[in-house]
Ligand SMILES: Nc1ncnc2c1ncn2[C@@H]1O[C@H](COP(=O)(O)OP(=O)(O)O)[C@@H](O)[C@H]1O
């Protein structure tokens with residue numbers, strides 16, 4: 176055996192089979208997802224993209240165990256999901272930190288749930304905070320942190336229980352472009368070091384391509400899987416790759432898939448003719464001249 180070959184991760188397989196979920200509302204059932212089958216191999220980074228309201232969060236929340244499917248099933252390593260569990264960590268777009276706990280306190284909270292003793296908790300929290308570059312901030316309170324830092328704490332806290340699968344729902348959506356890029360890099364580093372599986376929801380196509388091994392594209396609501404795209408870009412990935420013809424080709428393909436679905440999601444009232452009507456031709460004048 177070649178000792179240089181790292182052993183592939185053996186845990187963290189997610190299978191979502193023929194999944195459907197309807198919400199009960201006063202006006203009757205709302206079908207959010209009609210039929211979706213996805214899988215994540217152990218150690219794989221998989222993204223789900225799709226137009227707003229297509230059921231991405233619904234699907235992710237079912238994998239987290241917060242919602243029960245109306246039809247179909249979700250398993251992790253063959254075990255049916257029956258509620259939230261320490262084997263899955265979840266990161267939301269809105270920072271869900273405890274404001275009354277320090278950074279380290281927030282991270283240790285997950286470890287307490289695992290009934291670790293104080294010194295093991297301390298060591299584990301410090302290691303994870305170090306991986307996310309947060310060692311200097313361990314005694315700070317969330318209020319004094321920037322958005323990017325809060326979200327790093329959110330990721331570290333989700334990782335503290337030692338999950339096999341990390342679930343992230345548009346985690347960088349509220350961050351500025353520069354911070355986003357740094358966060359993507361940090362997430363990739365942590366994923367590679369910890370060898371866990373990641374299921375990542377985003378509406379940002381570039382982000383999905385840059386981060387993922389595979390991308391699922393969903394249809395407009397009620398959501399189903401429209402396409403599955405393998406991202407053959409080599410790792411480690413660098414920002415400069417986003418200008419490569421390979422990246423741009425993948426981007427073009429995904430853009431046209433999503434565009435079709437976004438138009439459907441808007442009730443189909445936006446066609447190319449309507450979009451033409453929105454174009455503003457300045458005929459060489461500046462906007463100030465026209466207004
Ligand atoms: N609690 C709920 N009750 C009723 N309808 C809901 C509820 N949550 C989401 N929906 C509807 O289900 C659809 C899918 O929502 P969601 O999964 O949040 O979409 P996405 O994350 O892709 O934007 C949307 O049309 C949304 O309005």
Ligand SMILES: [Mg+2]
Nearest residue numbers: 231232233344
């Ligand atoms: Mg959502």
